[in-house]
Amino acid sequence: GENVEQHPSTLSVQEGDSAVIKCTYSDSASNYFPWYKQELGKRPQLIIDIRSNVGEKKDQRIAVTLNKTAKHFSLHITETQPEDSAVYFCAASFGGGADGLTFGKGTHLIIQP
Amino acid sequence: GAGVSQTPSNKVTEKGKYVELRCDPISGHTALYWYRQSLGQGPEFLIYFQGTGAADDSGLPNDRFFAVRPEGSVSTLKIQRTERGDSAVYLCASSLRNQETQYFGPGTRLLVL
Numbered sequence A: 001g002e003n004v005e006q007h008p009s010t011l012s013v014q015e016g017d018s019a020v021i022k023c024t025y026s027d028s029a030s031n032y033f034p035w036y037k038q039e040l041g042k043r044p045q046l047i048i049d050i051r052s053n054v055g056e057k058k059d060q061r062i063a064v065t066l067n068k069t070a071k072h073f074s075l076h077i078t079e080t081q082p083e084d085s086a087v088y089f090c091a092a093s094f095g096g097g098a099d100g101l102t103f104g105k106g107t108h109l110i111i112q113p
Numbered sequence B: 001g002a003g004v005s006q007t008p009s010n011k012v013t014e015k016g017k018y019v020e021l022r023c024d025p026i027s028g029h030t031a032l033y034w035y036r037q038s039l040g041q042g043p044e045f046l047i048y049f050q051g052t053g054a055a056d057d058s059g060l061p062n063d064r065f066f067a068v069r070p071e072g073s074v075s076t077l078k079i080q081r082t083e084r085g086d087s088a089v090y091l092c093a094s095s096l097r098n099q100e101t102q103y104f105g106p107g108t109r110l111l112v113l
Helices: none
Strands: A004-007 A010-014 A019-025 A032-038 A045-051 A056-059 A062-067 A072-077 A086-092 A107-112 B005-007 B010-013 B019-024 B031-037 B044-050 B053-056 B065-068 B075-079 B088-095 B108-112
Touching (some): A045 A062, A072 A086, B005 B088, B019 B088
Antiparallel strands (some): A019 A072, A032 A045, A056 A062, B005 B019, B088 B108
């Protein structure tokens, strides 16, 4: 089955700086890659996603890039703000009836004031 | 509109007991997913329904776990002979169709004593 590795496990950045979180996946058939943000005790919330026919997608301060050849994808957050502090999860799925997401272990992002 | 809801929000039970966890998906969503999240980990896929049928139950850990969705809307996750290792947050998600954005519920926190 699919395996998703996520790094780093903890990331501390100064407010206003950029943050980058990286994930790799094992199954070349995977074609859907969402990123979720989860605050303590809350449900995961989708912040951005990308499909395998696209190399990059941006939504205001958040962007995701995908390298299918290397089987890795990354989340980029620019101009970080205190409310960006949370745990971020990457995930992958390959559809065709196997639509359940395989998640990484998460990155705890800490924004230092 | 109303999001995904789950009941109960918390469940404490004793080892060996039977529990049922309920998920109400977003109205009109045909796909429904169950995940389990242990402390400090990403959600782990359990089972995926497309309509009334389980399209993929490969994530169910053993035969003590079973889920139904008889009318293609509400789903119930059933755990027999609970064990302490079953303690986790059980998350439900729904999507309009397969391989589209999955919206998560708040989860049921299960504690097996």
